Amino acid sequence: MRPLAITSCGLVSAAGLGLAALDHPEPAPRPEADLPPRPMRLVPEFSLADHIGKRGTKHLDRMTAFGLVAAKLALADDGAEENGARTGVVLATSTGSVRSLAAIARDTLVQDKPYQVNPAHFPNTVMNSCAGQIAIWHGLRGVNATLAGGQVSSLFAFRYARTAIGQRLADRLLVGGVEEASPAVAWAWHKSGALRADTAVGEGCALVAVEDAERAAERGRPILAHLLACEVGYHHGGDRTSMAGALASRVERALSRSGVRPDEVDVVSLGAHNHVGLDRIEQRAVLAALGRQPRVLRIADRLGETYSASGMMQLVALLREWARGGADRVALIPSVGRDGNLGCLVVRRPA
């Protein structure tokens, strides 16, 4: 499969708006009621109207706002005026907006009549709502996909994007992941015991513009990174050793398909280091596949746990380093979830 070029990035995160926000000091935490006793990394308040205009935004939910702004930033940064018919959207989300969904589900229980839900908010509850709104607001009529794979969701988005570009369903895609924190989501994480006690629950959306690498080069696009491989799989039950083995085999296959030797991997952008149990699986898999432990990045320490968007945030951490002139060339982005999904990306900095 041919490499994809990542030509721009739009980021909405707890650090603020834009990739450069990752360099700034942490904004003050924004308090929200009804949260569990656990740190939160929430997106600082912003006005959606400042980014996409005021008209028609009344019924959009918060998750969609993340997506619309990230898309705006990615498209603006890209600087390319392209035919919307050939540009599509591939967005990872495993639950959609739990806030919007729960609001409708609650209304069926607490209103006088069970049908007294807000019809204008109902479309927000379908999980492809964010991807659909991005298409509407930015006129992107190419393939419009939404992918769910738990912790590994963002990798699925890349896997889909590779196939879609390869099969010419689109010339260019906005690919990314979105996650919205809410009291319900925070309590679910808190009670699951899946995260370390001091791990923050995070949120945000990261979208990158991708196209075939040769096409991008021909058009003289600025290339932030090349995506060389995306291998995913599923591991049922089993112990840590066998799951680490399954992940390691995906890493080996991804490197082999990338034409990259294990010793050429300079940096690993970790995803599971704050997950109880999974951290060891990720560590072991990396060691087994590379034969050593290269330098690591831990973006979730900065942005909190972002679940569906986590793989994207791992990528974003690399893009920021490379934009600032870091010396690393080849990076590995592993991802593994308690549900058994696992996979990795191999990404190379342009020469």
Added chain:
Amino acid sequence: MSDQARRVVVTGLGVVSNIGVGAEAFAESLRAGRTGTSPIASFDPAGFPVTMAGEVPGFDPAALVEHIEPARWGRSGQFAAAAARLAVRDAGIDPELLSRANAGSIMGTTGGESTVMQKLTEQWVRDGLPAIDPALAGQAPASQIATAVNSELRLTGEAQTVPTACSASNFAIGYGYDLVRTGEADFILAGGADSVNRATHAGFFQLGALAEDLCRPFDAERTGILTAEGGVALLLEPLTSAVGRGATIYAEVLGYGVNCDARHMVNPDAASIAECIRLAHEAAGIGPADVDYICAHGTGTPTNDATEIAAVRKVFGDEVPPISSIKSMIGHSMGAASGLGAVACCKALEQGFLPPTANLRRTDPALGPDLDCVPGRSRPARLDIVQNHGFAFGGNNAITIFGRVS
């Protein structure tokens, strides 16, 4: 990986629906024009002016699955796992071979594990958020639908859920087809699942889109959809592999089209749907005259059916092939809907019949002349190429084309 695209065929069909569990029972109901909608039993519909839906009565996952423990999965995951198991049995393939192969699943959905969300919300309202059951919360992500399939079948390939709403099964079939034909996977279970739930029922009611008693697509007096549920899976594999193991081949996936209206979240767009049909034809290497039957999206809302027929006329002109809606029988099973349509297409090709639009009394004259919606009961017909529609909120159109393998 070879650059030579492989031909991809459907060799196994699995269905859990309100008109039959198993593809053969499902096909029998289609031929008879049997309606499967009934009064709502899965939640208390008191207070709702509309109390009909398309639930799967007496669904017993334990009787169908072999590996997963149903209590650990949401209803949509149970539907998906059961349908996938049925598809594998139908395909007559050794399950051990499948779990050793490069095999995975791509499953579509609209509401994901909506009944799990419903239970969690009930806990929240009753006892507060700190009282929610974490095990239940673990079942809530939509991704658990494909995960349930891989877990049930012990598959080690990808387990991807595509929540592209009401066209999601077609989307999944298209994606699975691409993965198999490019050699990224050797077997894919593709389909979808959704569950009847209060929030979806309430939402469609408030949009004014629910029918009171029966779903009557294309009828002059049609009033809307009935929310429904179910699970569906198609086993996709390369033609060479199917021939090699002497499998029954239902159909070849000739191609598919996907696009996005990018105009409105809930209103369909005839020009964009017509474009999607053209994309599907182009991908399949066929023209409109080659299509023998269209399995419509046909939700039964005034807007959908009028828009869909207008779009079909833009492509087919005055030569519209027979077009029917199996939602007349099943209701709108959301993310499973176009997968059930795909199974209907495969069975129609195999057995030589046109699935009917049940409950159709008088075809809406506003839809134009010479429209054959196969009213009431099925008719025998020799079919070679059939077209299956799926449209969704978000303007996500997905159309699959199936052909007889000669």
